[in-house]
Amino acid sequence: MPIYEETYRSWEGSLIPRPRTWRVIGKTGIRLLWKKGMILFILLAYIPFFVRAVQIYLMTRFGEGTPLAEAVQSLKINADFFHGFLQGQWLYLILILIFAGAGLVANDRKYNALTIYFSKPVGFWDYASGKLLIIAFYGALVTLIPAWLLFIIKVMVSQDAAFLNQYYYIPFSILAYFLMVVASLGVLILALSAAARSTRSAAVFYFAILTFPEIIRGILSRIPEAGLFSLNAVLRQAGAGLFGVSRPYVFSPILAWLVLIGVSGLSVLILHWRVRPTEVIK
Amino acid sequence: MPQKGLASEMNAEYIKENRKQTRHRPVNKNTSTNQHAGFYLSVQLQDFTIQYGALKAVRSVTLEFGAGSTGLLGPNGAGKSSLIKGLLGLVPVASGSALIMGKSVVAERKAIRQVVGYMPEDDCLIPGLTGIGMVQYAGELAGMSREDAMQRGHEILFMTGLGEARYRKVETYSAGMKQRIKLAQAIVHDPKLLFLDEPTSGMDPRGRQEMLDLIQIIASRGKMSIVLATHILVDVERICRQVVIMDKGAVLEQGLVDELRGSYQGSYTVRVEGDEKAFVQWLEKKGCRVSPGEKQHLDVSLPKGKKTGLILEGAKQTDVRLRKLVPGVQTLEDVFVKRIGAESIAHL
Numbered sequence: 001m002p003i004y005e006e007t008y009r010s011w012e013g014s015l016i017p018r019p020r021t022w023r024v025i026g027k028t029g030i031r032l033l034w035k036k037g038m039i040l041f042i043l044l045a046y047i048p049f050f051v052r053a054v055q056i057y058l059m060t061r062f063g064e065g066t067p068l069a070e071a072v073q074s075l076k077i078n079a080d081f082f083h084g085f086l087q088g089q090w091l092y093l094i095l096i097l098i099f100a101g102a103g104l105v106a107n108d109r110k111y112n113a114l115t116i117y118f119s120k121p122v123g124f125w126d127y128a129s130g131k132l133l134i135i136a137f138y139g140a141l142v143t144l145i146p147a148w149l150l151f152i153i154k155v156m157v158s159q160d161a162a163f164l165n166q167y168y169y170i171p172f173s174i175l176a177y178f179l180m181v182v183a184s185l186g187v188l189i190l191a192l193s194a195a196a197r198s199t200r201s202a203a204v205f206y207f208a209i210l211t212f213p214e215i216i217r218g219i220l221s222r223i224p225e226a227g228l229f230s231l232n233a234v235l236r237q238a239g240a241g242l243f244g245v246s247r248p249y250v251f252s253p254i255l256a257w258l259v260l261i262g263v264s265g266l267s268v269l270i271l272h273w274r275v276r277p278t279e280v281i282k
Numbered sequence: 283m284p285q286k287g288l289a290s291e292m293n294a295e296y297i298k299e300n301r302k303q304t305r306h307r308p309v310n311k312n313t314s315t316n317q318h319a320g321f322y323l324s325v326q327l328q329d330f331t332i333q334y335g336a337l338k339a340v341r342s343v344t345l346e347f348g349a350g351s352t353g354l355l356g357p358n359g360a361g362k363s364s365l366i367k368g369l370l371g372l373v374p375v376a377s378g379s380a381l382i383m384g385k386s387v388v389a390e391r392k393a394i395r396q397v398v399g400y401m402p403e404d405d406c407l408i409p410g411l412t413g414i415g416m417v418q419y420a421g422e423l424a425g426m427s428r429e430d431a432m433q434r435g436h437e438i439l440f441m442t443g444l445g446e447a448r449y450r451k452v453e454t455y456s457a458g459m460k461q462r463i464k465l466a467q468a469i470v471h472d473p474k475l476l477f478l479d480e481p482t483s484g485m486d487p488r489g490r491q492e493m494l495d496l497i498q499i500i501a502s503r504g505k506m507s508i509v510l511a512t513h514i515l516v517d518v519e520r521i522c523r524q525v526v527i528m529d530k531g532a533v534l535e536q537g538l539v540d541e542l543r544g545s546y547q548g549s550y551t552v553r554v555e556g557d558e559k560a561f562v563q564w565l566e567k568k569g570c571r572v573s574p575g576e577k578q579h580l581d582v583s584l585p586k587g588k589k590t591g592l593i594l595e596g597a598k599q600t601d602v603r604l605r606k607l608v609p610g611v612q613t614l615e616d617v618f619v620k621r622i623g624a625e626s627i628a629h630l
Binding site: 007008009010011013015016017018019021024025028032036107108110111112113115116117118119120121122123277278 | 367370371372373391392393395396397398399400402404405406407408409410411415419420422423424425426427430434437441453467468469471472496499500503505
């Protein structure tokens with residue numbers, strides 16, 4: 001343990017000319033959340049993964065080509081399987097996003113931390129990217145990583161290269177789906193965190209935005225376009241296009257993409273409006 | 283009105299002083315006055331204006347800060363904090379230009395922020411981090427490597443008196459400790475220029491003294507220039523060599539603290555025995571300004587060009603006995619009150 005003098009000494013080192021501050025922000029945020037017990041959420045989110053992994057093993061080794069496998073579509077290991085797995089992770093993803101994202105900007109605003117950030121060589125995009133990296137990391141742990149692992153398991157337990165030849169695009173579809181989720185749901189939770197002053201209100205608001213439109217969709221189920229109200233439905237519809245599977249809703253996938261772009265754009269605007277170095281009282 | 287070129291004089295004096303000091307210091311080949319000269323014009327402002335809606339917080343300020351420590355002095359709402367925030371790019375600049383160490387505050391904002399430290403006035407913390415975590419984080423954001431930031435963070439926390447509390451969450455810190463951690467995060471990367479915005483606000487007298495001691499140590503030991511924004515005169519008198527007095531967003535006075543104090547020449551403290559009233563009337567007829575001072579003394583300001591002989595003549599003419607005649611001592615407070623008061627009257 002070095003002995004420190006209680007006086008000021010100049011630092012002889014040199015600064016990195018253009019520090020990648022977004023990486024510093026992201027890494028520090030990831031570490032902080034990890035210490036807060038994110039591992040418990042993540043372990044919970046891996047229960048479906050283990051079930052699916054067992055399914056892949058059993059179906060590949062013993063089930064393929066059997067009458068049962070042919071009869072029950074959901075047992076087949078194909079693009080639908082991976083799309084379905086990602087859809088099944090929805091609840092865990094939302095919980096992770098709320099736990100990880102609701103306080104990311106709200107707490108910084110509450111403690112005036114933005115002044116400290118912006119007095120360093122940090123710009124708005126560095127800050128926003130850093131915070132989004134935190135969300136992306138934890139989002140990846142419950143979507144991208146297990147889905148990729150499932151694909152690898154399937155390839156490994158397969159006797160031949162037929163599956164790989166047929167579904168070589170699936171890892172890219174998983175990645176595209178993940179990026180779509182981060183760019184929409186991830187940026188949305190950041191925007192709500194910036195708009196709210198407390199973590200709790202950001203979490204409640206986020207939950208409400210995801211739940212109430214789902215109820216409206218249920219009530220207006222006879223109207224095909226009602227699905228556009230629900231982010232879950234919109235993501236399913238857009239995701240189906242990415243995996244090349246049959247669309248679950250009748251509304252146009254272009255409309256689904258437009259809704260997602262709109263949500264992301266609006267979220268960035270809110271974030272830009274609320275993330276300011278200092279509060280100016282006019 | 284701000285005087286253009288004054289900073290050059292201040293710099294000349296600073297360098298002269300620096301040379302004087304280096305003569306007495308042990309010679310270190312790595313330290314030369316030229317190192318200071320490289321950034322001796324820390325800040326240059328030209329018609330610099332900060333506006334919040336219709337309110338002009340900083341009004342067309344043109345001034346230059348030299349190296350060393352500069353006090354930004356003014357009452358609340360004078361525009362000191364806005365000026366600093368404008369220089370750091372934390373609030374938009376309405377018009378004018380500003381350079382920090384030769385770099386434009388608008389075009390080279392990030393480069394400036396890397397070599398500048400800022401201790402904000404408000405409570406600012408990065409939640410969830412320990413003291414060492416926050417200082418290390420600040421260092422990394424400024425461009426230090428993780429290892430350097432960690433090592434330097436420990437050093438700075440010991441220096442600021444937070445060594446024992448460095449593993450505690452910053453949210454649990456007392457008001458005084460929060461001030462210290464703000465200072466620590468501002469100096470961890472050893473900035474060339476340090477902005478301190480009301481560094482002693484909300485601190486108890488002991489804490490205030492300790493904070494001023496710290497700032498004084500940094501000012502004397504480090505190679506960094508300091509800009510101290512405060513409304514507390516004694517803090518400026520203690521820390522700063524240069525001062526800029528602001529009110530209502532404008533610069534009222536600027537110069538070396540010692541010069542401003544001394545610019546009250548022609549002022550005397552007088553005590554007389556006898557017909558004081560007649561003596562005062564006589565002096566006032568001759569153009570002197572006379573005001574009652576402390577302990578039955580009179581503060582006499584002579585008209586320009588007149589000397590103490592006028593006071594002696596007055597005493598002779600009015601037949602009073604002169605018991606005391608000493609040069610008046612002007613504190614920074616006198617200058618401040620005089621300037622702020624005069625401006626306020628002018629605004630009425």
